[in-house]
Amino acid sequence: MKTLNDFNFKNKKALIRVDFNVPLDANFNVTDATRIQAAKPTIIKILEDGGSCILMSHLGRPKGVQDEFSLQHIVDKVEDIIGVETTFVSNCIGEEAEAAAAKLEPGKILILENLRFHEEESKGDVAFAEKLAKLGDIYVNDAFGTAHRAHASTTIIAQFFPENKCFGSLLEQEIKSIDKVMKTGEKPVLAVLGGAKVSSKITIIENILDKVDHLIIGGGMTFTFIKAQGGSVGDSICEDDKMDLALDILKQAKAKNVQIHLPVDVLAANAFSNDADTQVIDVTKIPDGWQGLDAGPKSKAMFHDVVMQCKTILWNGPLGVFEMETFANGTIELGNSIAEATKNGAFSLVGGGDSVAAVKQFGFEHKVSYVSTGGGAMLESLEGKTLPGIAAILE
């Protein structure tokens, strides 16, 4: 596995695929710069070696050239965060980009315009990848968030740098964190899977059963498992067509000696609303007209005990409808438990769009071992897939 430390970047132009797909507000200000911060160590290492950085990224899913998706909007933020003079070129390929790259001095940064302004990027076009490749001497992939896309700049381009390609330090850290859970984690290993639907997590659950000792299933997924075992779930979110699968998962878990922990009580509401009437109720006895929207007190205490026993913890998906204050407590308490276990020496990894949002919202970001910068890429990794962006560097 080639990393930044395998190269000296002195007088070299590093062509770095970053994932600067960051959220912008109506005035095009960056509202969450985590992904830019996360790319900083790679950029600094290259600049300190005496090299220069050509940063390429996508932003959003534009249809052709659309100003709202221009990477121009993030140039000032990058300059602020990295603290180095940064220039921008309004096309990622062609004469202008080639001229800007050619005159880029060591210690400086150049940002290319949104790669997805060319449809060839998402199509994984080889000729487009070759044009990008002309711009740099060494290709560095540091875009974990986009490593599940076999796009020109994330995957195809690597073939033009047979010797001169490597992982950036963010991508390296993401790979190592996932490996710590999936391959080398100290036992007991726990996965907490929450979120809305069983259907979106099936492949993850099936893959993870071979890796973990404990599995907490929470959030909206709970009710498919409870109903499948004969419980009454009232109006809770439930996928009837996945009940057989839920039973099969329970069977597989037993055969593999994985302890499954489902909520035993829930905070139920008479409407999907922050102001609804609520009651704590046995998870198997939810009446019609009521829906479980958060974990109940017994479940939270039970989950705390499980978390505290484990040395390696993966968390994907909230335990309740955390976006509404009334139903955020299960997710917050789980975060607290994971933070405490981490303080006691456990390794904890949080990944997936909503769980990362919850961790940031409730201030757990620096109390867990690692928060992934990938949404879809993280989920595909947990499904056991080899991500094309990673494979292309290893080949």
Ligand SMILES: Nc1ncnc2c1ncn2[C@@H]1O[C@H](COP(=O)(O)OP(=O)(O)OP(=O)(O)O)[C@@H](O)[C@H]1O
């Ligand atoms: N009991 C519940 N009933 C209905 N919705 C719920 C329940 N518990 C959690 N949710 C919802 O599940 C959603 C998150 O589900 P999702 O599967 O997308 O999570 P994730 O894995 O963290 O994120 P992603 O899949 O985007 O990476 C949240 O919006 C939350 O409100």
Ligand SMILES: O=C(O)[C@H](O)COP(=O)(O)O
């Ligand atoms: O935000 C993400 O998950 C990545 O930047 C990938 O974006 P995409 O789903 O548009 O490919």
